[in-house]
Amino acid sequence: MAQHVVFCPAPSPGPSFANLAPPLSPWGSRSPSLYSLFIHNCPLCGVEFEASQCPFPASYVPSHYTDHMTLRQRSANFLLALLEPLSCRYLYSGVNPIASDVLQRETTGPQLMSKTSIWLMCFDFSPPAEKAQQFFDVFRQVLQRVVWRYIGAVPENPPENVKVISWLPQNDLLGHPTVKALITHGVIHGIHEGICNGVPIVMMPLFGDQCDNVQRMAAQGVGKVLSINDVTSDKILKALNKIINDKTYKKKITKLWAVHKDCPVNPFYLAIFWTEYIKRHKGAGHVTAAAHELNWIQYHCLDLFTLLIILVITVVMATVKPSDSVFTIAALRSWRTVTHFHLS
Template structure:
């Protein structure tokens, strides 16, 4: 580890990057990676690692303080200082536990709003710390990067790419207000493309369709609100009047962590590549003690609620433990809270669990999950039916998608009882249809011409080789909405028709008048 001469920026160089034996077509490039923290880091790290392993120079830019991001074997890391500490991040994350505690409705709304404010504030601060670190940005500008790989949930990487004049590859699950689809130019007809957070499927009743259409009509407004602060940052950073939507529409390739075994079929554009299940194949054997603990005729249940909810209020914890006491399966629970004085023998509480390796184990009978996209794909990959308890973000939508395929059940975590949990577990474990549906879905999911990680690396290299993917840029991005919907054409055509109708009516009137006058004269 050595420090580079950037004030407030540290460069961690890896001396053990091996000479590659696998870089495609002999092209070796220079990639900048601007990732997001939390579970978002998983997929982007996998691509960064693989790109480095193939011999490309890969530089990952991360804040000094983060939840999960850090150095890796095959890439360099540049860090930048941020005006917060680890305790601040922990406090933002733990706010989810507060949400679970019993409180009045208005109190819940207040808490939810405060949580969201904290979270967006944290994202803006992190972005500003990078973008307005002048020496770091000018250092990056000198590196002659071929492309930027980024997660545009915070469009920091996209802004740097625009400033540096290099193409962008996005890796993401999706953006709120459909900004990703809009920026990629994908049509999203509200008649069968359910909107974010509606929990609808692709088959909607009239009422659902009406509500979905209303949401679609309000999306542009929602985008304005959500990206208002980033629009300001863009103006300050780029010095030009350009919004985030326009910056994102310049993206060369969109790698979406989706797969149509879960997602409802919808139109996509040629520069949108689906790479859902990017880390399906990365697996290791279980540690020996865990292996011997999980083995048993009834198998086991894996229980994790993600990075953001690994601790629960005492009351909720006992609801879960009471249910687990009544099932023959063992339960491995990722739990970082206060360990209760007594709990059933078939339950193991662990600070961290090798989730993917556990799901890959033949003994896994069910997966209790918050239905985050990573966990969902891991369960899908290993065909483990799920009991899903979404609590926010894309999770309720994810859960609806899997449940609509008959491969899991959805429970409300805010009103969970021992009975409802027991019923859910019994259903997915003992009703063989869940396992069968899951196995069919899993077989479809894994039947792909190219592994999602390889495909991601392929398109990243493609953009670097060809300096973008301009031939895939749809012309729709140059049309305004009047032109896109041909409203101007329809207006002119309607005017022409109207003109002729009026003309004919006038003529008829004139003829009639003349005729009647003539008759009178006669």
């Protein structure tokens, strides 16, 4: 079931509550008394781009590739971009009637999310027991100590160098100077924490944006990517030893860390600022993209292209028609001359 948190700030004019809800839930609608803050739980069909009207050109914004794509990859990326809206309609087909019934008006999931004031992201994952056992087998063979955030069943004889806990301050641990590597399924938060602490990463994507995330990291040379479908203890061990012992990975992610750290405002305080900004300005409707007011034809400039085509055709016809008339008259005169010659 979807989880919701309602924040109650100090009394002030206008809306005084913020509704925090996952985007898969129809209950997060923004109403006159609520500001919507959606938690991004990694929708599978890119609905966040449709709802926010964020530009997503398939020519250079990749899905499961890097931003340097071959012709074949761009073609596949373009086809995926065409199919994603159809998958969104299927995934949210059950949400639309529920949302319409609750709100007593015709609406859809993406329409509800288009009214969102701010987007947040939250992810969670725990591997199945058989996969978890592979990790325990690997950790038993490494020399380093392992801290693992794991909420599944722990075997009877876990490795002595492994500490399993249900929650851990991952960012704080990654900031310790003795940390050698991070294993993650490619969620954007874990990758950012790895980058911001300069820790090489072993990545095993599962779904959503994770495949895209790990391919970009692999292209930067800061980690190794494994497939969860055919991963084995031996593959995990080799990848882990590779990024720990090969100093190239550490060097490249340190360079990437320097790039990400070079920003004027700490992202944590920037998130606080924008959350409070929305409250101060009553939803901050003035920063909403005008794209929400355009229809599909206007959004893709099809009306403009149609007008340009009509203008080009008009100019061509106006230019070519007099020449055609002269050519026709000349042809008729030649025919008359030939006819007169034969008659004579």
